Amino acid sequence: MSEKKIKIKVRNVAKDKKEKIKKLKKPKVAIVSLTSCEGCQFALLDLGQKFLDFANSIEMIDFRLIEDEEDRGGKLDLILVEGNPVTKDNIKTLKNARKRSKLLVALGNCAAMGGVPEIKNYHEKANTIKHVYKYIQGVSNPEIKEIDNFVKVDFVFPGCPISAQEFLKYMPELLKNNIPVIPDQPVCVECKKAGNRCLLLDKKPCFGPMILGGCNAVCPSSRMMCQGCRGLRPNGNVSAMRATLKTMMTEEEFENATEIYGLRDDIEEKSVKMI
Secondary structure (H helix, E strand, C coil), X not given: CCHHHHHHHHHHHHHHXXXXXXXXXXXXXXXEECECCCHHHHHHHCCCHHHHHHHHCCEEXXXXXXXXXXXXXXXXXXXXXXXXXXXXXXXXXXXXXXHHEEEEEEECHHHHHCCHHHHHHHCCHHHHHCCCCCCCCCCCCCCCCCHHHXXXXXXXXXXXCECHHHHHHHHHHHXXXXXXXXXXXXXXXXXXXXXCCCHHHHCCCCCHHHEECCCCCCCHHHCCCCCCCCCECCCCCHHHHHHHHCCCCCHHHHHHHHHCCCHHHHHHHHHHHHC
């Protein structure tokens, strides 16, 4: 065998070896908590064995609900962020996560839309904080903002809490560095599949037609209105929804309901774009 052929063979063997090592190498993933109830992470733990199987397919660098080992830094393939960046340390943690990770994903409503904590943005901050602290001097009381106000977000797992099944469905694509697209279908589609009678037909308010589906219509199935924790559909008709609901709730009731999961800002923003 000529020297040239030997060199080519050696290069091919080395290349094959690198490919095998690459396939065996598990993607590095971290779940980072900011200020939150960590309910979305508990939703993952509720998967039981399915979550353990998923965890075994990756290298879990940080997930404080199941391990105490300190994250030593380094580059990661994917970081999931739950909660609001409220404190300076939260913001620092969030920006550091963005620098370290190929993909950064918002895990749940608080990270994506501000969530329940954002309610205080719509009320007098000074008066609101007095209900929590007796002495407010020196207490930081920043406005609640979604994580995409601070860093680029590549994908969102919507909901409060997230759908664990949706997590299992889209994570494999994210781990391949592909960005999934959640179908633009309203909650109503799943509601009808469940055999539910539409609340709107009974003159009971529900945001289902303008909200992104994927939750199996859990609230309407319990005869509770959808309050929009998964956010607006890309093609959701907010104007038509408001017009429909005028006979079922006052403007104040509508605004109060949209404040619960941080939906009000998105509705106002979409309404301005339509003008």
